[in-house]
Amino acid sequence: xxxxxxxxxxxxxxxxxxxxxxxxxxxxxxxxxxxxxxxxxxxxxxxxxxxxxxxxxxxxxxxxxxxxxxxxxxxxxxxxxxxxxxxxxxxxxxxxxxxxxxxxxxxxxxxxxxxxxxxxxxxxxxxxxxxxxxxxxxxxxxxxxxxxxxxxxxxxxxxxxxxxxxxxxxxxxxxxxxxxxxxxxxxxxxxxxxxxxxxxxxxxxxxxxxxxxxxxxxxxxxxxxxxxxxxxxxxxxxxxxxxxxxxxxxxxxxxxxxxxxxxxx
DNA sequence: CTACCATCCTGGTTGC
DNA sequence: TGCAACCAGGATGGTA
Numbered sequence: 001x002x003x004x005x006x007x008x009x010x011x012x013x014x015x016x017x018x019x020x021x022x023x024x025x026x027x028x029x030x031x032x033x034x035x036x037x038x039x040x041x042x043x044x045x046x047x048x049x050x051x052x053x054x055x056x057x058x059x060x061x062x063x064x065x066x067x068x069x070x071x072x073x074x075x076x077x078x079x080x081x082x083x084x085x086x087x088x089x090x091x092x093x094x095x096x097x098x099x100x101x102x103x104x105x106x107x108x109x110x111x112x113x114x115x116x117x118x119x120x121x122x123x124x125x126x127x128x129x130x131x132x133x134x135x136x137x138x139x140x141x142x143x144x145x146x147x148x149x150x151x152x153x154x155x156x157x158x159x160x161x162x163x164x165x166x167x168x169x170x171x172x173x174x175x176x177x178x179x180x181x182x183x184x185x186x187x188x189x190x191x192x193x194x195x196x197x198x199x200x201x202x203x204x205x206x207x208x209x210x211x212x213x214x215x216x217x218x219x220x221x222x223x224x225x226x227x228x229x230x231x232x233x234x235x236x237x238x239x240x241x242x243x244x245x246x247x248x249x250x251x252x253x254x255x256x257x258x259x260x261x262x263x264x265x
Numbered sequence: 266c267t268a269c270c271a272t273c274c275t276g277g278t279t280g281c
Numbered sequence: 282t283g284c285a286a287c288c289a290g291g292a293t294g295g296t297a
Contacts, residue, residue, distance in 0.1 A: 001290070001291085057291090072291090072292085073291095074274095074290090074291060074292080075274085075275095075289085075290050075291060076274090076275085076290090088275095106274085106275065106276080107273090107274050107275055107276085107289095107290080107291095108273075108274050108275080109273070109274070109290075109291060109292075110291090144266085144267090145266075145267070146266085146267065146268085150267095150268095153291085155291090155292080162290090162291070163290075163291085252268095253268075253269070253270090254269080254270075254271095254289090254290085255289090255290075255291090256289085256290090
């Protein structure tokens with residue numbers, strides 16, 4: 001559920017307390033024994049965290065010496081500053097000043113990895129971040145027969161877009177989610193990229209979205225979900241135009257897609 | 266190549 | 282009322 005805007009909101013929330021500090025110790029919960037190797041613990045003790053970065057939905061600690069700890073948030077992952085010990089807490093990084101960064105993930109779809117020299121994007125096979133200059137209309141030029149919706153969810157093509165923002169961006173760009181990627185015209189690719197950028201930025205401005213599984217109860221919750229045009233709004237009136245249609249829900253690859261069949265062609 | 270399926274996991278919801 | 286079945290969702294790996 002945390003997509004790019006939620007990951008960015010988390011990054012911004014935790015960064016000031018972490019950047020420039022040193023790692024004191026690494027903790028993991030009972031069910032994640034082995035989550036840190038002996039080598040990790042040895043190598044990272046005392047190491048300085050230079051920055052908190054993000055690429056797509058990945059949030060990572062950049063550590064001196066070209067190392068990093070990358071957290072993939074999955075469905076319900078959160079990074080919060082508090083003492084570790086809740087049943088859903090999976091890992092924690094304790095800093096020398098007493099601050100603790102906790103990775104809590106009650107659905108356990110997320111995970112974390114320590115990287116030595118490799119960039120997080122490389123390690124996880126991610127395409128360009130959706131808000132970076134590396135992502136543009138050219139990224140969407142393709143011969144692929146798959147749908148534009150499934151392409152947007154492919155993190156190796158473009159990183160950061162999940163089900164929510166794929167639906168919202170396609171609605172904004174007036175493109176039907178089941179269109180084949182290869183069928184998009186140049187102006188549609190341009191419109192889609194602009195919609196993606198605009199919506200992701202707008203959500204970041206509001207602190208991301210907060211819903212169901214992903215509740216930022218331990219931090220300040222964003223409220224961008226109130227701005228959703230189609231996501232989770234099945235059978236409700238299509239907003240933003242006078243088509244008079246209702247939002248439909250279709251299932252593709254076991255995943256819900258929300259769209260307006262009148263507005264999106 | 267692509268579409269589909271099950272898998273991981275848990276809490277909330279639905280059905281009996 | 283109580284409990285079991287079912288469902289959602291991101292990523293992955295397997296199969297048709």
